[in-house]
Amino acid sequence: MPRKSSAQLPELYTIATLGSHSALQILKGAKDEGFHTLAVTTPQNESLYASFGFVDEVMVIPRYSDFPKVEKELNKRKIVLVPHGSFVAYLSLEQHKAMSTPYFGNKAVLDWEADRMRQREWLLKAGLKMPRQFTKASEIDRPVIVKLYGAQGGRGYLFVKNADDFHRRASHLVEQKYIMQEYVIGVPVYMHYFYSPLTGKLEIMSMDRRYESNVDSLGRIPSASQEGWDIQPSYVVIGNQPISLRESLLAEAFHMGEAVVRVSRELCGDRGLFGAFCLETIVTPEAEFYLMEISARIVAGTNLFIDGSPYSYLNYTEPMSTGRRIAREIKNALLSNSLSLVLDQSSKTTFEESNGKPLAGIPGPGVPAN
Numbered sequence: 391m392p393r394k395s396s397a398q399l400p401e402l403y404t405i406a407t408l409g410s411h412s413a414l415q416i417l418k419g420a421k422d423e424g425f426h427t428l429a430v431t432t433p434q435n436e437s438l439y440a441s442f443g444f445v446d447e448v449m450v451i452p453r454y455s456d457f458p459k460v461e462k463e464l465n466k467r468k469i470v471l472v473p474h475g476s477f478v479a480y481l482s483l484e485q486h487k488a489m490s491t492p493y494f495g496n497k498a499v500l501d502w503e504a505d506r507m508r509q510r511e512w513l514l515k516a517g518l519k520m521p522r523q524f525t526k527a528s529e530i531d532r533p534v535i536v537k538l539y540g541a542q543g544g545r546g547y548l549f550v551k552n553a554d555d556f557h558r559r560a561s562h563l564v565e566q567k568y569i570m571q572e573y574v575i576g577v578p579v580y581m582h583y584f585y586s587p588l589t590g591k592l593e594i595m596s597m598d599r600r601y602e603s604n605v606d607s608l609g610r611i612p613s614a615s616q617e618g619w620d621i622q623p624s625y626v627v628i629g630n631q632p633i634s635l636r637e638s639l640l641a642e643a644f645h646m647g648e649a650v651v652r653v654s655r656e657l658c659g660d661r662g663l664f665g666a667f668c669l670e671t672i673v674t675p676e677a678e679f680y681l682m683e684i685s686a687r688i689v690a691g692t693n694l695f696i697d698g699s700p701y702s703y704l705n706y707t708e709p710m711s712t713g714r715r716i717a718r719e720i721k722n723a724l725l726s727n728s729l730s731l732v733l734d735q736s737s738k739t740t741f742e743e744s745n746g747k748p749l750a751g752i753p754g755p756g757v758p759a760n
Contacts, residue, residue, distance in 0.1 A: 399424075399721075399724055399725060400423060400424035400425045400721050400724065401424055401425070401426065402426075402468055403425055403426065403468045403469070403470060403720075403724065404425065404426040404427065404428050404446075404447075404467060404468060404469045404470070405417065405420035405425045405426070405427055405428070405469075405470055405472055405717060405720070406427075406428040406429075406430060406464065406469050406470070406471050406472070406491075407428075407429065407430070407471065407472045407473070407474060408429075408430055408431065408454055408457060408474070408476045408477060408480070409429035409430060409431025409432070409435050409436075409438075409439045409448070410431065410435070410454065410474075410476040411474040411475045411476040411690055412474045412475070412688050412689070412690055412692060412693055412712075412713060413429055413431075413439070413474065414439075414442065414693070414696070415688075415692060415693050415696050415711050415712070415713035415714075416472050416474065416688065416713040416716065416717075417429060417442075417444055417445050417713070418442075418444050418696060418711070418713060418714070419696075419711050419712075419713035419714025419715070419716065419717045419718075420444075420472075420713070420714075420716075420717040421444035421445075421446075422444075422714050422717070423714060423717040423718055423720075423721050424721070425717060425720075425721070426446050426447075427444060427445050427446045427447070428445075428446065428447045428448075428449060428469070429445050429447070429448050429449070430448075430449045430450075430451060430457060430460065431448060431449070431450065431451070431454075432450065432451065432452065432453060432454060433450055433452070436448055436450050453480075454476060454479075454480035454481075455480045455481065457477075457480070457481060458481070458485055458488070458489065461489060461490065461491050464491050465490065465491055469491060469492060470492045470493075470494055470720055470733070471489075471491045471492060471493050471494065472494045472688070472713075472716055473486075473493065473494070473495060473687050474687055474688050474689075474690075475685070475687070475688075475689065475690060477687075478504075478687075483500055483501070483504055486500055487500075487736065489736065490736055490737065491737070492729075492733050492737040493733060493734040493736065493737050494665060494716060494719075494720060494732055494733060494734075495664065495665045495686075495687060495733075495734060496658060496659075496661050496662065496663065496664060496734055496735075497734045497736060498658040498659055498661070498734075499654060499658050499662070499663050499686045500686070501658075502654075502657055502658060502686075503684060503685070503686045504539070505539075506537070506539060506567075506569045506683070507569075509683060509684060510523065512650075512653060512654070512657055512684075513650065513681050513683075513684065515653050515656075515657075516646075516649035516650050516652070516653040517649055518646055518649065518650070518679070518681040519678065519679060519680050519681065520680060520681050520682075521571050521572035521573075521574050521672075521680055521682070522571075522572040523569060523570065523571050523572070524570040524571075524572075525570075527553055527556045527557060527560075527570065528553050529553070530550070530552055530553040530556055530570060531552065531553070532552070532572060532573070533549065533550070533551050533552075533572075533573040534549075534550055534556075534570045534571055534572055534573055535547055535548070535549055535550075535570075535571055535573045535625075536548040536549075536550060536556070536560055536563065536568050536569070536570055536571075537568060537569050537571060537683075538563075538566055538567065538568050539566075539567040539568065539569075546566075547624070547625040548560055548563075548622075549573060549605075549622075549623050549625075550570075556570070559622070571682070574672045574674065574680045574682075575672075575674065575675075576672040576673050576674040576675065576680070577599070577672065577673045578599050578600060578670070578671070578672055578682075579597060579599060579633060579635060579671050579672070579673050580597060580598050580599060580600065580630075580668055580669075580670050580671070580689065580691050581594065581597050581635075581643050581646075581647070581668065581669045581671065582594070582595045582596045582597060582598070582666065582667075582668050582689065582691065582692050582712055583595060583647040583666070583667050583668070583669070584665065584666050584667075584712060584715050584716075584719075585647070585651050585663065585664050585665065585667070586664070586719060587661065587664040587665075587719075587731050587732055588719065588722055588723060588726070588728060588731060588732070592644070592647050592648055592651060593701075593702075593705060593715070594640070594643065594644060594647070594701045595666070595692065595695070595699060595701060595702050595710075595711075595712045595715060596632075596691075596692055596694070596695040596699035596700075596701055596702060596712065597632070597633050597634065597635055597691075597699075597701070598630040598631060598632055598633055598691035598692075598694055599630070599631050599633050600627045600629075600630055600631075600691065601627070601628050601629045601630065601631055602624070602625045602626060602627055602628065603624060603626050603628045604621070604623060604624050605623040605624060605625055627690075630690065630691040630693065630694055631694075632694050632695070632699070634700055636677075638677075639673070639677060639679075642679060643669075643679070646669055646671075646679065646681070647667075647669065650663065650667070650669065650684065651663050651664075661735075663686055664732070665687070665688075665716060665719070665732070666687055666688040666689075666692070666712050666715070666716060667684060667685060667686050667687065668684065668685040668689040668691070669681060669684055670682045670683050670684070670685065688712050688713065688716065692711065692712040692713070695711050695712070696709075696711045696713070697709045697711070698710050698711060702715075719732055720732055
């Protein structure tokens with residue numbers, strides 16, 4: 391049988407994801423890298439995804455939580471699933487682990503990300519500075535932000551001034567899982583990274599800050615003018631804004647990403663964290679980073695950079711979004727007969743890669759030319 395060329399190979403595979411969150415970026419990047427693309431979405435979103443030429447197929451399910459029901463059908467094809475925040479929001483940890491569809495990333499990281507106490511252990515072990523965390527409401531002696539577990543886009547978060555304020559306003563959370571984290575004054579900076587398991591190199595892809603309703607609009611009103619208003623700040627993420635970090639801070643930002651990846655290998659097996667991830671930080675007036683949390687996959691803030699960012703522009707000669715960088719990694723894994731290195735170990739790959747001798751990879755940072 392003739393060996394497939396590097397141009398032909400990706401066409402035989404499909405990159406699939408849930409039609410939500412960062413699906414457009416993921417699928418556009420996959421199409422740019424030569425893959426067939428599939429969006430699995432709900433009836434109300436079908437026409438949106440079908441309207442884009444780079445989305446080759448749209449599979450409709452009643453609810454996002456029904457995704458496991460179509461897995462058997464997906465497993466009949468050469469599909470690689472790229473997860474994003476909606477997988478966390480709509481599927482349980484158990485459903486994630488039970489999936490056998492080839493899955494980009496390491497599911498072992500989910501146990502450490504989903505549990506905020508274990509996540510804190512991970513980040514502190516990496517030597518990163520974090521805000522104080524309170525275990526009892528009675529201990530609160532400074533402003534805190536109360537965060538619910540899970541990826542909810544800031545929904546349900548509360549700012550409380552002290553213990554009395556917590557008991558007065560947060561009693562309804564008694565049946566939910568949450569943490570009480572010191573409120574650090576500074577600029578929120580969300581740093582997007584990509585770590586390649588093929589080459590062991592880390593890249594800073596882009597950065598953003600979130601626009602949250604209604605706290606950001608309240609910030610435009612002088613405090614004196616808010617007297618007498620019975621309005622409580624909320625932190626629901628509405629959109630994202632690009633940000634470029636002072637270059638004098640970039641080295642620390644890079645070292646933070648390296649430390650998180652290094653420690654993940656001690657906690658999550660030899661493979662650890664790989665692919666896209668985000669460190670959510672606050673930068674104080676003293677230019678100190680406080681790490682608030684980690685998202686161990688592509689985040690919605692990267693949607694600002696579908697055509698690339700100032701940072702990815704420094705590394706690539708073509709527009710490189712995080713979604714396209716994921717597809718590039720999958721493509722190079724296929725071309726080098728290394729697909730297993732970029733998939734979770736639960737993935738059942740019943741298909742071949744390049745049927746023989748490795749093919750030439752695509753040059754780029756962390757992807758050396760052959």
